[in-house]
Amino acid sequence: MAILVVGGAGYIGSHTARALRHAGYDVILYDNLSTGSRRLAQGFELIEADIADAATLRPALARADALMHFAAHAYVGESVENPRKYFRNNVTAALTLLNSALEAGIRRIVFSSSCAVYGVPRQIPITEETNREPVNPYGASKLFFENALEAYSRAYGLRSVRLRYFNAAGADESGEIGELHNPETHLIPLALAATASGRELQIYGSDYDTQDGTCVRDYIHVNDLADAHMRALQYLESADQNAVQSLALNLGTGRGHSVLEIVEAAETATGRPVRRSVRPRRAGDPPILIADPAKAQSVLGWTAKRNLPEIISSAWAWMQSASRRRAA
Ligand SMILES: NC(=O)c1ccc[n+]([C@@H]2O[C@H](COP(=O)([O-])OP(=O)(O)OC[C@H]3O[C@@H](n4cnc5c(N)ncnc54)[C@H](O)[C@@H]3O)[C@@H](O)[C@H]2O)c1
Known part of the structure; x- marks a missing residue:
């Protein structure tokens, strides 16, 4: 089974790619290296391209059975100063990816969402039922893509797990890969x-x-996130496909x-x-x-x-x- 890991040369994507390979999946990375790095992709097939590039996406998606979508701009402060950059990449380009995946027959997607979709929640701890009221363009862009996935699920039978990470941190215990952001804001x-x-x-x-x-x-180790991605994929692959729902899960x-x-x-x-x-x-x-995180515990x-x-x-x-x- 082949997984296209989009944004796989980035921090969380590269840790998940290793976990997938370790579990026996074929892994293809797709990344434009805008914030990712060749170092984190070492040892993997890397297609160096943008998610807005439908012509390059087409043959890459044709080889995949499922998609993991990590690619995004992810600096909250920058999104306030330059929202256009964020909506262009996290919404417009991401829709090209989603539509290309649909046309390629992909029906399973795991998406990197964020606790930023909740904005300033009134109740702590935050459950998945908390209102989604983002307070910055980054959070709004994540919410938009979540909504698109929900609509595509209802209309086209595309199944997704939208993983809302809290604060990703830490590094692979091998010391070979870790966080490489420039500028670093974490x-x-x-x-x-x-x-x-x-x-x-x-x-x-x-x-x-x-x-x-x-x-x-709420700080969550990047390899715990990687583990949750594997489980989300296994959930989407469950033998009883009628029981599989599209859903959102908090990861913290x-x-x-x-x-x-x-x-x-x-x-x-x-x-x-x-x-x-x-x-x-x-x-x-x-x-x-x-x-x-109770729902991730009970579902995954x-x-x-x-x-x-x-x-x-x-x-x-x-x-x-x-x-x-x-x-x-
Ligand atoms: N780091 C966190 O704490 C955190 C928390 C919540 C959600 N997230 C989300 O998780 C995902 C991964 O975050 P990260 O910390 O690993 O960031 P990252 O910047 O290290 O990884 C993102 C990767 O996507 C690639 N990319 C971006 N735009 C692209 C495009 N148009 N085409 C192809 N590749 C593109 C980048 O080059 C990079 O390799 C993001 O979607 C982010 O919004 C991260």
Whole structure:
């Protein structure tokens, strides 16, 4: 069985590609390398192209039995400054991918959605039934594609699992692949980098109504996400196809950690201090985002296995091996 992993040269896609290969699937990566990297795709067949390119998609999709769609622009702040870029890629180009998949006869899709579809939820933990009211163009673009998948499911029998990740973090335990974003905007790599470089970490807001005044997020290990993708695919392949529904699932641990807790965990893992400064709150940053992952547990039998110290130590091991490689 062959899986086309679109956006497979990126952070989460590359970890999932490895998990799929390990489970015996044939894996083809499709990526324009706009934010992904050839390094993360090493050892895999990579079709280097854009999802807006229907002519290149056609033969690639003809070889696949199912699609995993990770490709997107994913910086919230940038989406506010340049929404056009986000709607062009995450909506217009993504619809070319979806229509090409439909025409190629693909009926199973696993999609990278985000907790950004919920906006600023009124209730924590967040269940899948929480209203979807995104507060930035990135979240709106993810919601649009979710809606398209739901409509295609009803009209054309295309089955999808829309996985709403909370904060992806950590790295493969092999130390061979990990997070490679440029610019890096995620807290854990930034805090770890601050311990190594002595550069100051910016903390946005210390007056939230949380245990220590800083924002609280649900950090989920990237290999736990990869495992959930495998299970979502297996769910879509179930023998009893009549029982398979298109659905959305939260992927988080159900536990929240504040920014200051992450900073302290980074200091513990590295044995070095993080210099920090507190800035004003960023617009549209919800105080607390924590998943209720019960539905993923009941439908997929999935739970996150790795805790915060394991997330941080794997991310640190990857950063150290990456800096050794750069020095060599
Ligand atoms: N990282 C997180 O915490 C997080 C949280 C929620 C949702 N997500 C979603 O998960 C997915 C993967 O995120 P990531 O952190 O691995 O990001 P990433 O930038 O590392 O990966 C995205 C990949 O898609 C590719 N891509 C983008 N546009 C493309 C296009 N038009 N054609 C072909 N390839 C294209 C990029 O080159 C990159 O390799 C994204 O859809 C993101 O919105 C991520």
